[in-house]
Amino acid sequence: MAFSPLVDQLITALRCLPGVGPKSAQRMALHLLERNREGGFRLSQILDQALEQVGQCQSCRTLTEEPICGLCRSERRDNSLLCVVETPADQIAMEQAGGFNGRYFVLTGHLSPIDGIGPDSLGLPLLAERLSQGVVQELILATNPTVEGEATAHYIADMIEHLPIKVTRLAHGIPIGGELEYIDGGTLSRALAGRLPMV
Amino acid sequence: MAFSPLVDQLITALRCLPGVGPKSAQRMALHLLERNREGGFRLSQILDQALEQVGQCQSCRTLTEEPICGLCRSERRDNSLLCVVETPADQIAMEQAGGFNGRYFVLTGHLSPIDGIGPDSLGLPLLAERLSQGVVQELILATNPTVEGEATAHYIADMIEHLPIKVTRLAHGIPIGGELEYIDGGTLSRALAGRLPMV
Structure with a gap:
């Protein structure tokens, strides 16, 4: 025996x-049904509305319900700096870290030929067009330090080799507050190779 | 900066x-928007439908979209045994454990005067009426072994003292597979007090 059919369907859907x-x-379904129907109704409505209305920003491809997102519309950002990230969550992480005042371009993924994700799925033609306009001076490739992220960064760097744009990558090294003893060898050797003069 | 207003509202609603x-x-919202819109729409619909239609069984008070739940309608259960549990999840746990073939009564909580949860909120008048019909021979009080659960069990036992019904409580003791060394003192002393002759 289990719950009634509709409760079971809700558990499956969750x-x-x-x-x-x-x-x-199961815990979520029972919580909503027993103790928070109001919150559940609100969730159902907002979810439907968001799925209906949220699409991609025509300029940077981040998730937004408007044609152009707030960050792309902002007039206080530096147009000469463009940061390429894999996901909207990465973009938010960069923004919350602070220190970057340029624009973004969100790939919504990384190159992965085996899953059929090629340059077009990542909006690279749009990126190329934007870079060819001559406004961007520096392109920061902030894709993840994974095999796919690196491959995507290299692909983009190759794609715009002919343009007079400085291409950079986020630094690798020891995380703030990290202890040498517990840091993996790869990170440690990158930190050593990238050592800086002490000021 | 954060996500667009609608994405933020979805994160809050979740x-x-x-x-x-x-x-x-945030992870859930982005997952649904980026990778599983279909699943999100289904969730939104089923959630709305379940909140709209699922209510309490008129007989045992468990969650069901029908007036009387499947278990109460079943003709293969023993009417002389009634098991009182706190929540629908407890009922499912009892059913999945097996070994019980009677009917259930779901309190949907425990007595908690401080939260305004009294006998009426737990459907105790309905329970008293059902027990006074003379069909139930044994009432198993399977409320949780917490202060509130015990208090609720005692209240119910007192309420039907005048009826010729055997009232029992689930046994306390060592869980199957448990090791004496790691079992709390309270449980161990209950297990000792409730020791049984070895057959």
């Missing part, structure tokens, strides 16, 4: 959320 | 789910 297994899904 | 903090909610 499992589309990342990190939610059968036990959490 | 936090009504139990165990979901700001980071998980």
